[in-house]
Amino acid sequence: xxxxxxxxxxxxxxxxxxxxxxxxxxGIKQGLDLVGGMYLAIQVQDxxxxxxxxxxxxxxxxxxxxxxxxxxxxxxxxxxxxxxxxDRIIVELAGIDDEERAMNLVRQTAFxxxxxxxxxxxxxxxxxxxxxxxxxxxxxxxLEQVDTTRSQSALDLLFQDxxxxxxxxxxxxxxxxAGPNSRPLSSLLQPNGAGEFVVAKQDMPKVQxxxxxxxxxxxxxxxxxxxxxxxxxxxGAALFRSLYVLDAKPFMxxxxxxxxxxxxxxxxxxxxxSFQLNRPGGRTFDRITGQNIGNRIAIVLDEQVKSAPVVxxxxxxxxxxxxxxxxxxxxxxxxxxxxxxxxxxxxxVIEQRQVGPSLGQDSINKGIIAGIIGIVLxxxxxxxxxxxxxxxxxxxxxxxxxxxxxxMAGFEATLTAPGIAGFVLSVGMAVDANVxxxxxxxxxxxxxxxxxxxxxxxxxxxxxxxxxxxxxTIITCLILYxxxxxxxxxxxxxxxxxxxxxxxxxxxxxxxxxMVYMDRKPATKPISI
Amino acid sequence: xxxxxxxxxxxxxxxxxxxxxxxxxxxxxxVAVGLFNHFTRGAWLNYSVxxxxxxxxxxxxxxxxxxxxxxxxxxxxxxxxEITRFGAxxxxxxxxxxxxxxxxxTVERLTGALNGLGKQYEVIRTEAVGPKVGxxxxxxxxxxxxxxxxxxxxxxxxxxxxxxxxxxxxxxxHDTVLTLGFIAVTQMDVSLTTIAAILTVLGFSMHDTIIIxxxxxxxxxxxxxxxxxxxxxxRSINETLPRTVLTVGTTLATLLAxxxxxxxxxxxxxxxxxxxxxxGTYSSVFVASPLLYEIEKRWxxxxxxxxxxxxxxxxxxxxxxx
Numbered sequence: 057x058x059x060x061x062x063x064x065x066x067x068x069x070x071x072x073x074x075x076x077x078x079x080x081x082x083g084i085k086q087g088l089d090l091v092g093g094m095y096l097a098i099q100v101q102d103x104x105x106x107x108x109x110x111x112x113x114x115x116x117x118x119x120x121x122x123x124x125x126x127x128x129x130x131x132x133x134x135x136x137x138x139x140x141x142x143d144r145i146i147v148e149l150a151g152i153d154d155e156e157r158a159m160n161l162v163r164q165t166a167f168x169x170x171x172x173x174x175x176x177x178x179x180x181x182x183x184x185x186x187x188x189x190x191x192x193x194x195x196x197x198x199l200e201q202v203d204t205t206r207s208q209s210a211l212d213l214l215f216q217d218x219x220x221x222x223x224x225x226x227x228x229x230x231x232x233x234a235g236p237n238s239r240p241l242s243s244l245l246q247p248n249g250a251g252e253f254v255v256a257k258q259d260m261p262k263v264q265x266x267x268x269x270x271x272x273x274x275x276x277x278x279x280x281x282x283x284x285x286x287x288x289x290x291x292g293a294a295l296f297r298s299l300y301v302l303d304a305k306p307f308m309x310x311x312x313x314x315x316x317x318x319x320x321x322x323x324x325x326x327x328x329x330s331f332q333l334n335r336p337g338g339r340t341f342d343r344i345t346g347q348n349i350g351n352r353i354a355i356v357l358d359e360q361v362k363s364a365p366v367v368x369x370x371x372x373x374x375x376x377x378x379x380x381x382x383x384x385x386x387x388x389x390x391x392x393x394x395x396x397x398x399x400x401x402x403x404x405v406i407e408q409r410q411v412g413p414s415l416g417q418d419s420i421n422k423g424i425i426a427g428i429i430g431i432v433l434x435x436x437x438x439x440x441x442x443x444x445x446x447x448x449x450x451x452x453x454x455x456x457x458x459x460x461x462x463x464m465a466g467f468e469a470t471l472t473a474p475g476i477a478g479f480v481l482s483v484g485m486a487v488d489a490n491v492x493x494x495x496x497x498x499x500x501x502x503x504x505x506x507x508x509x510x511x512x513x514x515x516x517x518x519x520x521x522x523x524x525x526x527x528x529t530i531i532t533c534l535i536l537y538x539x540x541x542x543x544x545x546x547x548x549x550x551x552x553x554x555x556x557x558x559x560x561x562x563x564x565x566x567x568x569x570x571m572v573y574m575d576r577k578p579a580t581k582p583i584s585i
Numbered sequence: 586x587x588x589x590x591x592x593x594x595x596x597x598x599x600x601x602x603x604x605x606x607x608x609x610x611x612x613x614x615x616v617a618v619g620l621f622n623h624f625t626r627g628a629w630l631n632y633s634v635x636x637x638x639x640x641x642x643x644x645x646x647x648x649x650x651x652x653x654x655x656x657x658x659x660x661x662x663x664x665x666x667e668i669t670r671f672g673a674x675x676x677x678x679x680x681x682x683x684x685x686x687x688x689x690x691t692v693e694r695l696t697g698a699l700n701g702l703g704k705q706y707e708v709i710r711t712e713a714v715g716p717k718v719g720x721x722x723x724x725x726x727x728x729x730x731x732x733x734x735x736x737x738x739x740x741x742x743x744x745x746x747x748x749x750x751x752x753x754x755x756x757x758x759h760d761t762v763l764t765l766g767f768i769a770v771t772q773m774d775v776s777l778t779t780i781a782a783i784l785t786v787l788g789f790s791m792h793d794t795i796i797i798x799x800x801x802x803x804x805x806x807x808x809x810x811x812x813x814x815x816x817x818x819x820r821s822i823n824e825t826l827p828r829t830v831l832t833v834g835t836t837l838a839t840l841l842a843x844x845x846x847x848x849x850x851x852x853x854x855x856x857x858x859x860x861x862x863x864x865g866t867y868s869s870v871f872v873a874s875p876l877l878y879e880i881e882k883r884w885x886x887x888x889x890x891x892x893x894x895x896x897x898x899x900x901x902x903x904x905x906x907x
Contacts, residue, residue, distance in 0.1 A: 089850065097718060155708075156693065406684075406715035408692060414645075415709045415850070422848030429846060430839030437835050473850040474778055477843050481785070481858065484839035485792075488832040492796065495828045498588065521799040524744055525792035531740060532733045532788035536781055539729040544781045551785070 061575065064568040071560070072455060075462020082465040087472035089543050090420050092413035093150035094158060098123075100143055101402040112143040118400040120145050125396040126161050130389075145403075148542075155410055157389060165358045165402050166393035168310025171281070172303040172344070173251035173352035173364055178277040179301045183242045189271040190240045241266045248298065251352060252364070257288060257295040279304045286360040287380070300361050302354050307344050312337025316394035318387035321378070327387045330376040331394060338373035346370040357390075409542075423476035430480045431457075434487055442494050444584030448569040449490040449562075456486055456561040463553040472546030482554025489526075489562030492518040494585055507583050511574065515567055522562065526555050590826040597822050598815045601875035608759065608872055615766025622769055630769055633776035634712050636726070638719030639682050640691040643709040646675035650704060655679070662698035663691055672849065676709070684715040726780045733784055734758065737791055745798060748880045753794045756873035757865075760790045764861040773853060782857040789836070789858075790865025793829065794873040800825050801877070814881055818874050833866045 088095055100107075100115045107115070116139060123145065124137045136148035152158050244263055245253040255263050266272055267282055276282070285298035316331040333341055345353070345367045354364040355377050363378045379387055435453070438446040460479065464471060471479075497514030505513060530552055537548040577583075597604075619629040634641045640663075652668050655677060659666050663681045671678040681691050692713050699706060714722070734754055741750030764786055768775060800821035808817070840862065843855035 155711075156696065159693075404715075405690065407718045408690075408711065408713040410708065410711040412707055412709045414707065415643075418848050419850045422846060423843075423851050426843045426846035426848075426851065427839075430842035433838035433842060434835045437831070437838065441831060474781060474854055477847065477851045477855055477858075478785075480839050480843055481836065481855075484836035485789070485832070487835050488792075488828075491828050491831045491835075495825075495831075499824070517803070521796045524741075524799060525795045528737050528740065528791045528795060529788040531736050532784045532791075535729050535733045535736065536784050539725045540777060540781060544777050547778075547781050547785075 058575075061568070061571050064564070064571070068455065068565055068568060072458060074466070075459050078462045078466035079458075082468060084461060084465050085468055085470045086420075087470045087475065087543060087546050088148055088150055088409075088416075089411050089473045090416045090471065091150050092152075092411050092416040093148065094152045094155050095407070095409040095542060096147040096149075096159070096162060096405055097140070097407035098145040098147065098162065098403050099406050100400075101404045109142060115400045116143045116145060119403055122397055122399050123147065123162055126393060129392050129396060130158070130161055132158075144406075151413070152410075153413075157385065159405070159408075161389055161393065163403065163405060164393050165399045166310070166396075167358055167398040168313065168394060169306035169356040170308040170341075170344075171306045171354045171356055172348060173354050174280060174301045174303050176247065176251045176253070176301045179280060179282075180247075182275055182277055183245075186266075186272050186275050187239045187242055189275055190266050190269065191238060193269050193271045194240075241272075245299065251301045253299045253301075254289065254296040255299055257297055260284070260297055263299070283354070283356060283359060283361050285364075286357070286362055287382075298361065300354055300364060302356070302361075306356070308333075308337055308340050310394065310398055312340070313394055316391040318384060318391045320384075321376075327379040327382045327384060328376045329379065329387050329391045329394065330374060331391075333373045333375070335373075341375065342370060342372040345372075362390075419473040419476070423473060423480075427476060427480040431483050434484055438487055438490070442490075442585055444573065445494050445497075445570070448573060449487060449494070449566050452490070452561045452565040452569060453483065453486060455565055456557050457483065459557040459560070460550070460553045463557060464550065467549070467553075469549040469553070470546045471550065472543040474543045475546035475550040478547040478550035479554060482551055482558065485529075486554065486558030486561060489518070489522045489558055490566055492521055493562060493566070497583070497585055501583070501585075507579075508574065511570055511583070515563070519563070522559065526559055529555050588827060589830050590823070593823045593826050594819075595823060595826075596819060597870055598818045598875060598878055601871070601878070604871035604875060608868075611763055611766070612759070615762050615769065618766055618769045622772075630765065630775045631772050633774040633779075634680075634714045634719070635776045636719055636723045637682075638684055638714050638716040639680065640684060640695065640711070640713040641681075642679040642692065642695055642711050643671060644677055644679065644699065644706045645673065645709055646677075646704055646706045648675070648704055650675050650677075650702075650706075652677065654702060655699070658698045658702045659695060662686075662694045662701075666695070684713055722777060726777065729780060729784060730761065730787070733787055737787075741795070745802060748884060749798050749802075749877060752873050752877035752880055753791060753798065755876050756794055756868040757787050757790050759872050760786060760861060760864045760868050763864040763868075764857060767860045767864075768857065773857070778854050779857060782854050783861065785858055786861030786865055789862050790868060793833075793865055793869040796828065797821055797825050797869055797874060798877070801874075814878060814885070818878055822870055822874055829866060829870075833862065836862060 098119070100112055100119060102112060120137060120139055124135075127135045127137060127147070127149070132149045133151060135150075136146065138146050140146045147162055149158055241263065244255055244259045246255075248254045281302045281304040283300050283302055285300065288295040288297060290296050312333050314332045314334045314337075316329055318327070318329050320326070321328045348367050349369065350367065352364045352366050355362045355375075365378060377390070379390070435450050438450055438453075440446070442449065460482065463469075493514050496518045497510050500510035500513045501507070533548045533552045533555070537545055537552070540548060574583075622631075623629050652670065655668050656666075659668065659679060663683075663686055665682045667678075667680040669678050669680075670676070679695060681695065683691055685691060686694050690713070692711055696708070734757065737757070738750050738754045741753055761783060764783055768779065773779070798821075801817060804817050804821050804824075805812070837859060840855050840859040844852050844859055846852075847855055
């Protein structure tokens, strides 16, 4: 064997060793479509369209940190959380089984505010004027006849022995007296203790629409904000929501929180989240609770009142959010988002994809079986047509497979379902270079060249076709990579690796094997091709 | 030596007019099917949520369930949802036209509604794409196809002559149209993966054409004298025929295995490539090469190539230089 040949074999051996090393060290990363999981694309909301590109980019960066923090605490194996473009975040969570929970964890702004609950008398005094403003502002058709009998009987179910019944009766009497449209808002509100009303759930959109009117906003008493409670009251068909009258200016924000933990209130067996405040927060809390004993404080998360406890005594550095009968997981997630801080702005999910574990496993199993059968077919065709040369190319093909997989492991590329197809396809295409060369050698032999000459010429002449055609495939794959996401990218990467490896395999590895073969074969024996 | 088409001498270019008619019919059919779809279903192709935006959900029930049961709970929550049986016995595909409903996202609405049925089910996959992402992906997919064609054209113009590049690009555009026609006929979903399949077909078909053109280039260079271009083309196609048949054979064999056994995610993808590669192989012989002839006839360098009517005398055998 010549020194040249030894060198060539050494290069092949080194390439193989590299590939095997990467495969053993990194393994092959499998895409979400194979392992199952969730993919989310998120964008910072800018509904007013007033944010500058820089502001959006900054908000995106901050949101990314918060989301990363939350996911880390939630505990997902190898999550992918990355910025995409200027103002987008891609989140990939493999093997997630409770997608709704994960979604909420990512999506929640978790902006926490502490606000005082106001006495509702001031607001009630403004109600008649608000009613008139609504009647004036909206066309008559929009103010449907208010079905007071329904809300009254439903309320009876909820508040058997409160004054609500009386006031509702009085309200409905007043409503019928003054005509259906004269009290569009107040007829839907039922007082429920200091600073709180309840609204039948089906009336919520209507109330929301009324409250959003600029005319109504103007008539609200100074520093007053109306916010909904975060969960339904009552049960079955009769569901209600609380509407709180709050002091618009929060006296403390979630930034004052130092820690939050989920737990159970032993006394009432209620789910709670207890929180610790930092020093300045503790001082504020101490002062405000001291001044407001007997009043209510609302703990507001993302513009919804989480709980509104009555202050019984002065509290300084710790407090709790009561969550009633909510499941423990919900409390844990709330504590988690409170600990990891709020998002800098509202975000919206703009794309959501999810693959269940069974589909992923199915793709792997079937893809592998189909792939093996496909490759066996290629091997059979090559052996039948080119015999010894075919065998050499099949050997080279074996090395080719290891190289492609090793390359994917080395670049930490992701294998996806289309990627499996891409890999198998690339095996079919990889033999193309060999076929080109072998056909060329046959032609040269038929043209009367000596064996050695035919082999050399064959490899030489097939080169330009191989280079041109492979480059065109690489070009399309690069574009595909630029444009595609997830599975498609996986496909493009696999095919690029395949094309590069097939080039090396056909031009270098098969050639080397040919040299060894020619070396060993008696010179008089014809080439088996 | 097991050889296919040894010394083949088929008159591919002489029969180009038949090929033109065939190609014209095929292209017309594709456009016709597209138009038919456009008028009966509102779109040339059956675009998936990737491009239209909306929500798709595949669910599998562990107990007997039918579409009507699902429709009863889903329709009120998410109006306009299409429910179809999918593959296995109790598996269904839910397609909702939107990404968000009033006051909530569609996926959550759908799961909420399905939970209301009170039967055990598994979500196999969800694809929910907001309108913004949908239109972005449309633009991206289109850009990808156009950009691929352009870059390859530039590359070919650089490596060959522009006339070769033009012929190759037109042939590849032809394959793209035929493949799209196949997708239109079968009403397959057009998703991002479909675009990947089409681009692969494009690359493969280009590959095929390049191998023939490479041989044409070589034969032109070898024959020094003024030669008949039809003969050069025919000879080049015939000489590369064994390679074409073998490579296409191995590629189609792998794709066939993937189509038949690859499972749902892979098989549609593989089928499109299978069909596309058949078209691509046809076109490299019957579209790209005749086109190259037509282009040479009009704008070719007459000092090197002789373009005339096909020789009346029996054609010279391949391998014998004129």
